[in-house]
Amino acid sequence: MIDGAFLERLERLSLVSRRRLVGFGKGDRRSIHKGTSIEFVDYRHYAPGDDPRQVDWNIYRRSGSLYVKQFEEEEVLTAHVLVDVSASMDWGSPSKSTYAARLAAALGYIILAGSSRLAVATLSGATSTTFGPAWGRRQLSGVMSLLERERAHGPTNLDAALDGYARRAEPGLAVIITDLLTPEFEQGLRRLLDRRFEVTLLHLLAPEEVHPPMSGDLTLIDSENSSEVAITLNQEALDLYGTRFRAWTAGLESFCARHGIIYQRIQTSERLEHVLFDRLRRRGVLR
Amino acid sequence: MSLLTPAMLGLGILIPILILLYLLKVRRLEYPVSSTLLWQDLLRDLAAHEPWQRLHWSVLLVTQILIVGLVVLALARPFFVVQAQEAVHAVLVLDASASMQATDVEPSRFEVARRAARQTLRDLGEGSVATIVLAKSQPEVLAPATDDRQSLERAIDAAEVSFGPADIQQALVLATTLGPERGRLRVYLFTDGAFGELKGFDAEGIDIRLVSVGVDGENQAITGLAARPDPQNARRFQLFTRVRNYGDQPARTTFSLQVDGQLSESRQIDLPPGEAQEFMFSDLPLGAKAVEAHLAGSDHFPLDNAAYAVLDVRRSSEILLVSQGNLFLEKVLGLLPNSEVFRVAPRRYFSIDADRYDVVVFDGFLPDSMPRGSALVINPPESSLFTIDGELRRPRIRHWERDDPVLQFVDLRDVAIARAQRITPPGWARTLIESDDAPLLLAGEHDGQRTVIMPFDIRQSNLPLSAAFPIMMANILGYLEPGGQAAQRDLHPGDAITIAPLPQAEDLVIRRPSGPPKTIHVEGQPITFADTGEPGLYGVSQRAAGQTILEELFAVNASDEQESDIRPRTVLLGNGRPLQAGTQADLVPVNREIWLWLAPLALGLLLFEWFWFHRRS
Numbered sequence: 042m043i044d045g046a047f048l049e050r051l052e053r054l055s056l057v058s059r060r061r062l063v064g065f066g067k068g069d070r071r072s073i074h075k076g077t078s079i080e081f082v083d084y085r086h087y088a089p090g091d092d093p094r095q096v097d098w099n100i101y102r103r104s105g106s107l108y109v110k111q112f113e114e115e116e117v118l119t120a121h122v123l124v125d126v127s128a129s130m131d132w133g134s135p136s137k138s139t140y141a142a143r144l145a146a147a148l149g150y151i152i153l154a155g156s157s158r159l160a161v162a163t164l165s166g167a168t169s170t171t172f173g174p175a176w177g178r179r180q181l182s183g184v185m186s187l188l189e190r191e192r193a194h195g196p197t198n199l200d201a202a203l204d205g206y207a208r209r210a211e212p213g214l215a216v217i218i219t220d221l222l223t224p225e226f227e228q229g230l231r232r233l234l235d236r237r238f239e240v241t242l243l244h245l246l247a248p249e250e251v252h253p254p255m256s257g258d259l260t261l262i263d264s265e266n267s268s269e270v271a272i273t274l275n276q277e278a279l280d281l282y283g284t285r286f287r288a289w290t291a292g293l294e295s296f297c298a299r300h301g302i303i304y305q306r307i308q309t310s311e312r313l314e315h316v317l318f319d320r321l322r323r324r325g326v327l328r
Numbered sequence: 329m330s331l332l333t334p335a336m337l338g339l340g341i342l343i344p345i346l347i348l349l350y351l352l353k354v355r356r357l358e359y360p361v362s363s364t365l366l367w368q369d370l371l372r373d374l375a376a377h378e379p380w381q382r383l384h385w386s387v388l389l390v391t392q393i394l395i396v397g398l399v400v401l402a403l404a405r406p407f408f409v410v411q412a413q414e415a416v417h418a419v420l421v422l423d424a425s426a427s428m429q430a431t432d433v434e435p436s437r438f439e440v441a442r443r444a445a446r447q448t449l450r451d452l453g454e455g456s457v458a459t460i461v462l463a464k465s466q467p468e469v470l471a472p473a474t475d476d477r478q479s480l481e482r483a484i485d486a487a488e489v490s491f492g493p494a495d496i497q498q499a500l501v502l503a504t505t506l507g508p509e510r511g512r513l514r515v516y517l518f519t520d521g522a523f524g525e526l527k528g529f530d531a532e533g534i535d536i537r538l539v540s541v542g543v544d545g546e547n548q549a550i551t552g553l554a555a556r557p558d559p560q561n562a563r564r565f566q567l568f569t570r571v572r573n574y575g576d577q578p579a580r581t582t583f584s585l586q587v588d589g590q591l592s593e594s595r596q597i598d599l600p601p602g603e604a605q606e607f608m609f610s611d612l613p614l615g616a617k618a619v620e621a622h623l624a625g626s627d628h629f630p631l632d633n634a635a636y637a638v639l640d641v642r643r644s645s646e647i648l649l650v651s652q653g654n655l656f657l658e659k660v661l662g663l664l665p666n667s668e669v670f671r672v673a674p675r676r677y678f679s680i681d682a683d684r685y686d687v688v689v690f691d692g693f694l695p696d697s698m699p700r701g702s703a704l705v706i707n708p709p710e711s712s713l714f715t716i717d718g719e720l721r722r723p724r725i726r727h728w729e730r731d732d733p734v735l736q737f738v739d740l741r742d743v744a745i746a747r748a749q750r751i752t753p754p755g756w757a758r759t760l761i762e763s764d765d766a767p768l769l770l771a772g773e774h775d776g777q778r779t780v781i782m783p784f785d786i787r788q789s790n791l792p793l794s795a796a797f798p799i800m801m802a803n804i805l806g807y808l809e810p811g812g813q814a815a816q817r818d819l820h821p822g823d824a825i826t827i828a829p830l831p832q833a834e835d836l837v838i839r840r841p842s843g844p845p846k847t848i849h850v851e852g853q854p855i856t857f858a859d860t861g862e863p864g865l866y867g868v869s870q871r872a873a874g875q876t877i878l879e880e881l882f883a884v885n886a887s888d889e890q891e892s893d894i895r896p897r898t899v900l901l902g903n904g905r906p907l908q909a910g911t912q913a914d915l916v917p918v919n920r921e922i923w924l925w926l927a928p929l930a931l932g933l934l935l936f937e938w939f940w941f942h943r944r945s
Binding site (some may be wrong): 086087129130132133137220222224247248250255256258259260261262263264269270271272275278281282285286289 | 356358359360361363365366368369918
């Protein structure tokens, strides 16, 4: 799903929480200062600006590398990565679900490496399957096995699934990866916001959904509910689709903007690296 | 525009059906998508009418409607009524008589007729067929009924004018019996009219059109040139000639005479219109062989401005009489002109060379092998030539061939015969005199040599005393003598001549007025020579062992009293009605169908539709 070299590069990234900006200190610091608690959580590479008192000199003596010990703070950030695994995600080449799993794993690693608590949930129908909350890099394998186990299936009911998750989970930062191909999701998002979740919406689409490649007389079959739409795809119909698509995404964007949700559209044709290191950083999701 | 099969327009229902097919929902390909969420709204705009869809006027639909429309229209067979020539079976009769060689129209009447025929072919209505008939002495079909204009034009190009008269009537009868192949029969006659009226042809019910060629009949001709021995002096010849002016104007021309290629006489003559003048030349040099007469001047028909005659100087033939002595025979053979008679007794026959005689007369004797020359066999004994089966007593002459050259002018009514041999006629001989029982005179060619058998002793009959005897003997010897026939014939161009070679001749060399001589190898058999297209003097040399043993001439003359009269005339039919002139065919309303144009148009659109469809996909 994700190779080691890529993971190492991901170390340089961290998730940004707007609410906790103060707690993270001033802007150019890459690491979170965690020195006050006595509960050891993890090691991480030394970064300029870290308190030298936190360096584990024993490790330095053995390996010659500077590591700082991290201890759990009293108020640790909990980050939730919610992945839509409804049947509609299993579409496209590569399929959106595969892409979503890799994106979730990468984000999960960034969160774990950033010493935040991580909870990963897969949303399908009205239910969710949850991993965590957990912390520490070691938990990555658990995250991955959940993502691999949960193949895309069933219909989407984001409202119900998000509602259920919001009830159970500890509020924190929620990154939702979904194609939003469902009419009901606004209620679920509102519920998360109500529960003081800080929501980031990664809208994952296949390029074929943005620019349909097919033409002619077709019966389009819905992958979730098998409903059929008979249509003659000529240029006129494609133009109409384009108009409709833009109106839809504009609607989504305005909804998210109204509710303080970070909205980022991602196409599966984009390289994951580019998405993480460029798109999400520009958007302020990562830094 | 009207329609021949308007019912076919009913197929126009195909156009609404075609549009219906476009309106009907087509069978669609199933295409799985992640979600139809975004498409469902679209459907409200795109597919408002179930199960119909909105009609899109695509290029394909318009093209297909046009194709169906064109095909349906073509099937209805629309036509315009136009004034055009109707389709006929045209028979083009070309007069190839000698007068068509006249040059009063450039370059000649025949060439003008040929051009007119070609033009007529081109003007024939669509779908016509044509036949080309060349009228000569015998009509000849040059191209059978066909609509292949090229082969018809080739046939016209290949047509050749003749040197003799043409039997127009027979050609027209042939033309009218050809029968319409397609459409009505229409006969075009291309002629100068320089022939008699068509007495036996009234053209009743036949569409026959005359195309006249020729404008002027100015012609002076040598219509006759004949030589005969001077009654006072058999070695001299008298020459008769007749010159006629066929034109309507008085003519002055120069008549010249050449004897054996040397100019011997030249005189200016004035001829009133329609008049003829005759001349006689009696002072021809001794030993002259041939004469040519020429008319100077530029009339429209040069063909008859020359005439040729061969003076009948016959080589005397040598006759061998093998007989114990027969006064009647010796007497009558001695009377024959141009012959020398030698007599030999039968017992001395084998000591002489009988092969060098032209004719051998066997009287009461017959050798086992016949000589090379021709033979007259009188009162023969038993022989290998024929079988004798006893004797006839007082045979009565029942019938004789009056028309045969051998019995020409011979009256045998008073002839009585006492005894005759009963001969079974051999296959090669024809019976000339018949009794009730057996033949009394036989003639034929045995082994290529002419043989006459007279199976009775003339002394046992009153024949020698009758007036028929010398005539009959002259005829028989004339039949038996080789060569010589050439000079006697009055030949027209194209006529065949039979040349009987001398017994010993090996080759015949025939010299023509122009062109290289022709050598023909002979073995005693008569040959037929037909390459006489050119008027003039022809020489025949008989050669043996490299030596010329006989030199003869024959003349081919193109002049013909009737053909020399080249004045264009109205062609009168048998009922006295003149033949109507004109090549203009009457225009008749003709349905000109246009489906021929619609069909390729539809095909072109079909190709375009195919191209458009594949271009899009």
